[in-house]
Amino acid sequence: MPCPSRSDELVFFVNGRKVIERNADPEVTLLMRLTGTKYACGRGGCGACTVMVSKRDPTSQEIRHFSVTTCLVPICSLYGAAVTTVEGVGSMKTRLHPVQERIAKSHGTQCGFCTPGMVMSMYTLLRNHPQPSEEQLLEALGGNLCRCTGYRPILASGKTFCLESNGCQQKGTGKCCLDLGENDSSSLGRKSDVSPFALSSPQEYHLTPTRMTENPEKRTLTFHGERVTWISPGTFKDLLELKAKHPEAPLILGNTSLGPAMRSKGCLHPILLSPARISELNVVSKTNDGLTIGAGCSLAQVKDILAERVSELPEEKTQTYRALLKHLKSLASQQIRNMASLGGHIISRHSYSDLNPILAVGNATLNLTSEEGTRRIPLSEHFLAGLASADLKPEEILESVYIPHSQKWEFVSAFRQAQCQQNALPDVNAGMRVLFKEGTDIIEDLSITYGGVGAATVSAHKSCQQLLGRQWDELMLDEACRRLLDEVSLPGWAPGGRVEFKRTLVVSFFFKFYLQVLQELKKLIKPFPNSRRYPEISDRFLSALEDFPGTVPQGVQRYQSVDSHQPLQDPVGRPVMHLSGLKHATGEAEFCDDIPMVDKELCMALVTSTRAYAKIISIDLSEALEIPGVVDVITAKDIPGTNGTEDDKLLAVDEVLCVGQIIFAVVAETDVQAKRAIEKIKITYEELEPIIFTIKDAIKHNSFLCPEKKLEQGNIEEAFEKVDQIVEGEVHVGGQEHFYMETQRVLVIPKTEDKELDIYVSTQDPAHVQKTVSSTLNIPINRITCHVKRVGGGFGGKIGRPAVFGAIAAVGALKTGHPIRLVLDREDDMLITGGRHPLFGKYKVGFMNNGRIKALDIECFINGGCTLDDSELVTEFLILKLENAYKIRNLRFRGRACLTNLPSNTAFRGFGFPQGTLVTESCITAVAAKCGLPPEKIREKNMYRTVDKTIYKQAFNPESLIRCWNECLDASSFHNRRKQVEEFNKKNYWKKRGIAVIPMKFSVGFAATSYHQAAALVHIYTDGSVLVTHGGNELGQGIHTKMLQVASRELKIPMSHLHICETSTAMVPNTIATAASVGADINGKAVQNACQILLKRLEPIIKKNPEGTWEEWIEAAFEQRISLSATGYFRGYKAFMDWEKGEGDPFPYYVYGAACSEVEIDCLTGAHKKIRTDIVMDACCSLNPAIDIGQIEGAFIQGMGLYTTEELKYSPEGVLYSRGPDEYKIPTISDVPEEFNVSLLPSSQTPLTIYSSKGLGESGMFLGSSVFFAITDAVAAARKERDIAEDFTVKSPATPEWVRMACADRFTEMVYICPLPLEPPSHPTPWAIFK
């Protein structure tokens, strides 16, 4: 078949409008063409780019609506399809869709970067199921990540559409807290608050024009791009002909395997064959002995087909189908399952494939077709291993897959363990099948395959053969485990690491299978022929069989209502919706990269070091500069001013200090060209020594960034001599990636006059960007204006780094004279920017037998990376905050920041507190274990009780701390539940529950007065409208909303009169970073000051005409030449710390809180489920309880991520492995505790702050540790029962790997006994190192 040299027209629809692309490039994805849809990972892993696609099914001719992640959708795949984006669903200009309205009204948006994706996932669900079940809702949102909200309010908004939901269904009563009058919130998503959902409105249907593919063309379509040609045949015959002609060309279906490989591994396929229009690949046929499913069916369709078959057939026939269904529920996200095809899944043969192990044991066969004819091959271990003799021929395609029914006496099961339950690639999975001789427990046939334990899916064929003829009993189990460990061998250096864990899972899964089958046999054979041999399973062991089902979280949020005398107009203290909430939901909220392309704009990409510590010997740019579109390369030599500091250069010169250090930047016409150029640059290095990555190595080499920080009180040595017992221990806390959904981005626009620059940047500190650009370009600060409209999440990661990116882009703009846009890929962002400091802590604690702690000595080391950044400050804060809520007379805290060859770590929500205090709380648990008392008793005994002084002699009153603690114990019914947990643990051997309650004293603010100053500028215009500007940045924490609440109260006008446009260094100069939880406090004071000045000026006019309107007063003021613009200023809270004396008043105030969490762990897999969390937080008089609860919940879930799933792994060469959502797991919607309650403590007065409110941005983070301690509590219960030492090294995160290995048992023992293959000399190092 000839391939035409001219491209066909690509026709599709976007929001009902026809799009005709005359030169469609197969390498362009839909994401590149859309604006309301966000880029956050580019790998299909976060859902930020979700839209709905509507396509006519080639077989049924019905239109299917499904969600997709546009970053993986090539535009060429859209021929004839209709795309609905968030803009098409509804807008502020026209009409809001109820999904948009409800997510905003339920406070489901903070930074709003994830919101368009959330809206589209929900919208698509409703398009298909107008009244979905809560499970369907959970499934639909499982692939959408949110780093801000903690998901609860998003889910709450979705639940309002669900059939069975009636508000929060508090405590199973079926009623909503809103109706029970327990919650003052009038706008937290009550059904009646929102307009009725009208899916049948014409607005919906014009988006999916029915004419789109009614008569699908049968001719072949061809689209030629710069490097790739896309061919889409219209008939099966043409497809086979094309495959014969281009045997090397892959078939492109969902692009979820090809796409990521082309992106991250740089695989280029000059020809792609798209069989999307071939109906033969979508045929499904049912026979008496099995089911044939077309290879082109999506995994979502496969799920539906299997579910239907399961409902039609007797249970014995559907064993394989049910096993497949089990994995199809947790495989990837809804969006990926909608896109990915069965054929693509099988042919990709990923070692982690969730379906191939089951299909293999289920004896599935592959129906292949080529021009030569058809043939069948088994989906066997040889096929999975890619043996040529068992594989497809290059000209063959997979047409369909045949999966036979199971039979009586046959059992099939599937197992899977991943870092978290949903949307995570499995660490290990397995498919297992056994067939018994009829009426007996004699094994006639057995097949076991594993994924994740090698380069391909592995079959344990030999072991299975050796077990044939054996009885299904304990002896067989023991032998099988030994054989499996022997056959499924994993070397210590195996990619992916976690070797011992994976080996343990190999046998643990088999044990689960053994028990499952035993249970089934019990039902089938009564009585069993030889009862002596028939092992009874005690009820205590049955818990091994239960999986953790996905449960839809419930919860209640409690806060105090405002005084009934407060004027209605006064919004302070009310749960006002985020100002941008609706715009977030419609995609109209503009982020930095949404700014339309400006005239002559160029793109920048960064070249980073691939060596951890090396001299740069040579750089060859020649090939890169030849790439069409490449304009220039920016090096350190182009910097007219200063290149950062001596120790922290913007662009490396001669030497690099870590992998990911920026060396130079490429400027090109497009982002793609700039990135292609980078691949062509050759840099040679000479390695330097010593290379240091870990804290241990840094201590060994005495490699530190700053002097030790120390605080001491009492006489620690003397105290240790007088105590009953002393315990020493170690605690390891891993680092954390900020994973703000909006990666770092900046747009620098040089102006034609006076070297002026406009910089649009995603930052928490625009003044720092401005200052850095000024020193880098050597131009005065007054020529540079930084604008921040909103930031898509910061969490501390956008305080220091944006200045680096802004300065490099500014050098590019100055040199080329063009506007420069720099948008970091997720991979680069994670590689370059660094995150939370990992910590290693050693403690020695002396205590009396009653649990009273008399002496505590803690030494902490944090991994600062290769430059100082904030590491010294983080060390100081860590030491200052280590005592947490405890009064211990004799204390010594020491801390040091290690200098290593890793990217520099920086500020992160909590600023050292979440890591350091984990050490303190671990001491408490260790003391409890030694005293034989529950940890909460030790906590209570040692907690501050009365007005007192901290270790640094700052006086404070712990009354609210005690109140939070007591309320939390009460609200969570802690003591009862502690007993229930103990009862549960007695009854269950393989599942254990744990419960923990943690108190918190969190100090807010910076330890310096000058950092607490703030300014605001308020203009009143002649129509009475007011423009407020202040020094804080909108990061999603709702600061702008709170500022308008303040201005509204002060000026006594409704919020609708007020507006905030952006944060700009031209409006408010010399601002402080929005950080340390005090943004709203200090800027609120400045706004208040400005408003009070203005009101004072207006007073004579108001007095003269008290019945006048605001507009009349303003008009009069203007007539009388009264200035209607005022600057407000707040000089800052007094704060200082004298490190010489170890004394000071470093913090303006404390936030107190307590959290109780209960979990259940699976001792065989290490998985856990969060049963319930109760948080009580002292917010004093909250400015906006909806926003504050949002901050608490979001921070809690982020903290839970830190302590349970988020794990950074580096190669032995210092290269970060975890550079995207697939390797780095932040919590997903299914990680929210099943019951999640948050209460704000009824107000106490804090006169210092604005209206006695408190800053709650960071504190909730540490409360996530209650989940960690609940997990360790459960682990301790398991260890106690197994008679293993109860004190164990505390390591955070408590990943499934850690939990499984800590719950040592006969299976972990087998793994240790059965040695790993010896490491060959070429692989002397493990796969990954910890920082």
Ligand SMILES: Cc1cc2nc3c(=O)[nH]c(=O)nc-3n(C[C@H](O)[C@H](O)[C@H](O)COP(=O)(O)OP(=O)(O)OC[C@H]3O[C@@H](n4cnc5c(N)ncnc54)[C@H](O)[C@@H]3O)c2cc1C
């Ligand atoms: C974010 C994300 C999360 C994921 N999570 C999981 C997970 O948890 N568990 C899991 O098992 N998998 C997971 N996957 C992998 C996913 O299942 C596979 O990528 C997917 O099934 C591949 O299907 P596709 O249609 O997209 O293949 P494509 O990318 O379109 O094609 C893949 C390959 O298959 C070949 N091919 C496709 N169809 C045929 C055919 N009919 N005949 C011959 N060759 C064919 C192509 O030539 C190509 O080489 C995940 C993927 C992503 C992107």
Ligand code: FES
């Ligand atoms: S899924 Fe597309 S950007 Fe993350």
Ligand code: FES
């Ligand atoms: S609101 Fe979800 S990522 Fe910010």
